[in-house]
Amino acid sequence: MVVKKVVSWRSFVPNCYKTEVPPKKSSKKVVAKETSSQRISPSDLSNPSTTLSEDLSISLAGSNLHVFTLEELKVITQSFSQSNFLGEGGFGPVHKGFIDDKLRPGLAAQPVAVKLLDLDGTQGHREWLTEVIFLGQLRHPHLVKLIGYCCEDAHRLLVYEYMPRGSLENQLFRRYSMSLPWSSRMKIALGAAKGLAFLHGAEKPVIYRDFKASNILLDSDCTPKLSDFGLAKDGPEGDETHVSTRVMGTQGYAAPEYVMTGHLTAASDVYSFGVVLLELLTGRRSVDKNRPHREQNLVEWARPKLNEPRKLSRIMDPRLEGQYSEHGARKAAALAFECLSHRAKQRPKMSEVVKTLEPLKDFEDVPLAFVYTAPSESDNSIKDVKDGDAQKDLKKNNNHHNFKHHQLRSPTESDNSIKDVKDGDAENNHNHDKHDQIRSPRSPHYSSENYAATES
Known part of the structure; x- marks a missing residue:
């Protein structure tokens, strides 16, 4: 359940750039080094004498975030074309782009994900600002890397490293x-x-x-x-x-x-x-x-x-x-x-x-079944020797059977009971042998699952 905002973000902050003061080559702008190691919060950006863009540049000094222009982001996403569309969430649509050194000297050529704030979405300017503030200062192997942002007039965009397997x-x-x-x-x-x-x-x-x-x-x-x-x-x-x-x-x-x-x-x-x-x-x-x-x-x-x-x-x-x-x-x-x-x-x-x-x-995954190993040439030669021995034993047993053939008689009740016991032992031995081998895991008793995507 996402609680929607009642008040538009436009009421909180003016345009990023003052109309009477044109931006100074923001396409090449990188936030400078910071002198203080103290992390700031979104609430700290309240200097009335500066625009939001200037305030961000000062506050995020040392973060190495790049400040992109809207025109630059249009170039790398082919004007946010449908062919580069990756998905959409509460923030807005996300498109894939590619940055090379022609666009921004000093920035390694790489694919990126560009997230555009939807002014009619469930999130607004404060969420955008919060993301810039936190990800602009926090770095960890298990946090997505924020490369830069765009704050131009009413446009709010974020540029991340591209994650190829999605969510x-x-x-x-x-x-x-x-x-x-x-x-x-x-x-x-x-x-x-x-x-x-x-x-x-x-x-x-x-x-x-x-x-x-x-x-x-x-x-x-x-x-x-x-x-x-x-x-x-x-x-x-x-x-x-x-x-x-x-x-x-x-x-x-x-x-x-x-x-x-x-x-x-x-x-x-x-x-x-x-x-x-x-x-x-x-x-x-x-x-x-x-x-x-x-x-x-x-x-x-x-x-x-x-x-x-x-x-x-x-x-x-x-x-x-x-x-x-x-x-x-x-x-x-x-x-x-x-x-x-x-x-x-x-x-x-x-x-x-x-x-x-x-x-x-x-912990390794449990195998589903036994692994079959193809016999080698040496295995075949051993098999041939064993087969020869087996044929000799079979011939011997047949001769013995022919000799006993004339002494066959109908089984008595005691013979049947002995047979039942032996059959039971054989079955138990068979089950015991199976138990000692690697067992394939039991499949859960499930009906077919419905994996249709639903909006949470």
Whole structure:
């Protein structure tokens, strides 16, 4: 559930550039070095004597953000053509582009994603500004890199590094795509947890507030990076226990105490992480109106089953086809159970979540069937010798059978009972031999799943 703004962002801030003062070659502008290491907040941009563009340039000095013109971004996206369209969210449409040194000397040639603020969308100027402020100052391997921005007249755009595999939501729930393997799911969970742990452990803590599958972007090798910081907030400082704010976020991911009270803490992010971890385990969306009534809310349906191994196997994603580490699944399920605790103080810290997930990334997927090894030439020669010996034994047994043929008699009752016992022993031995071999995992008893995308 995303709470829409009632007041337009136009009432908060004037145009980025003053009409009487033309911009000075903003196409070549890079924010200069900063003298202070103290991170600023969106509320700090309140200097009435400067325009927003100038205020951003001063405040984000040292961030190495590039200030692009609208014309430059039109060039790299071919005027935001449909052929370069990547998708659209609450912020607005996203298009792919390509930057080379002809456009911006000193900037490495690379593909980029350009996000354009939709003035009629659910997010507005404040969310855009918040994203520039946070991502302009925060750098981490599991946070998406903001390359630059455009603030020209009424236009608000953001330029990010391009993430070729799109969002976790698309990879996990798209109907006609290969299922993410177990190892990739644990890699994504661990990387996303490290991103949140970095935010919570910063000198000036940050609460992400909108952690969900669609905000986790994946690069070519499934390394996850958190994106969309429009709803992020500075965490409580000093003796403060929480931040009081409007309830904003996405239905199914928001922590219950935050929805009820508006009190935001780092534990709110931990709950949201638990929901995403549950999605990775089950392959189900946090909220899916296409399912039976009792199964529409993922947490309510799955959480009671997380600590029971027999029930856990029944809720695991059927698209995994049993190819997952049973021990790893139990550990991940137990962690999700803790993160989804109704009591915020009982949830683990994200640093503890990282420690729990770290060893799970090394658990290999369980094989579905036996591996067939083609016999080598030496194996064939051995086989020929054995076949020759077997033929000799067979001939010997046939001669013995011919001799005994004349002594055949109808079996007595005692003979039948002995036969029954031997047959039973043979069957038990056969089952025992099968048990000692590597077993292919049991497939969960599931009906076919509906993976149609729904708006959360």
